[in-house]
Amino acid sequence: MSGSGGGGSFGGGGMSDFDCDNVYINTTIMSPDPTVLATVSQGDILVVSLRSATGPLVAVTDVGGVLGTIATMELASLIKCISDGNAYKAKITEIIGGKVQILITRQ
């Protein structure tokens, strides 16, 4: 009973209601690498890769370029899913002024 519970929560409110199989997360890449950004286009599919057991999640091109870190409120849940053997991809849905939006889904 320690703690009264926080209010909002980033990083994953917990696994109990997160379905690893049914993931549709529309989100953004933080500080995309300009060099890698120049090689991708809207519609490209990237691999969601876990850098360490605690993150971050990054989006990687098919030639291994790291576009940038993925910002998501479901960080902990996705990390758990990936560590349990699930794989995810990120489709670039929009590139505007150096900002990249992606749709994360299961491989």
Next chain:
Amino acid sequence: MGKTISMPIGELLLFDTDIPICSPCKPTIDEVAFWRNLEPIVDAFPNANEDVLPGIKWGHFTQLYTPAFWKLQYILSDFSSFNISHKLACNIIEEIVMCILGGYGIPSEMGIIAFDRLKERGLICSKASYKDIYDALSSPFDLVSGKQVTYRFFNQKSRYIYKFLSRNDLISIPDSDDILLRNWLLSVDGIGLKTASWVTRNWLNSNNVAILDIHVLRAGKLTGFFESEVLSDYLRQERQYLEFCNAINVEASNMDAIIWSFMKKNTKLVIKTLYS
């Protein structure tokens, strides 16, 4: 890019990879606007390689358990916007009983159920008999799910609660000063530093104490402000926790609750990370 099919209820937009997304239906989770609004805040965070404390880097908020991650959790919590109380009960006596019933080895939900039964039976008072308290705690509880559970440690907790309620100084509990209150609580059988800190934090929103339970200990180890997740020296580790909160400019009383909530909800992942 994809193709659009007109349908009576709207348009079904198919991507090349055949992921059906209804338009105007939205994807399951849409965070784009959220991060756009948050950008000025996270852009102002210290550089990830900067020290927050000697030997501990700020890290990036996109990595679990970094100081930057906890700072963002704090900012996003209701605590940063509203003056939220941590009180669990209506008066200090009930708060103490509630916290005696909780603690090590007792799931939070179980402690609350046990408290509710004592209160419903009018047993949180000086006139309550030991037998009545014992009977209340030792009888099985019927959960909403239909499952029946027994409150663990009913022997020990009955004795502690009876002894506490039998004290003749309950009208002079120093409940306006956090350190005086905690020191007084340590004179109660069954209350150690953790429970005393818990009551003090709850009742006075104290930022001078820490509730070092397993969740905060694990977080401390993962973040780096504790050498180990094992409790070895409560007051020293409490100072380390308070120092960490001060360094990332958050109120310790609220940060404790935020850490506790996140770590409890993600226990399986935490254990995998710590012990694999």
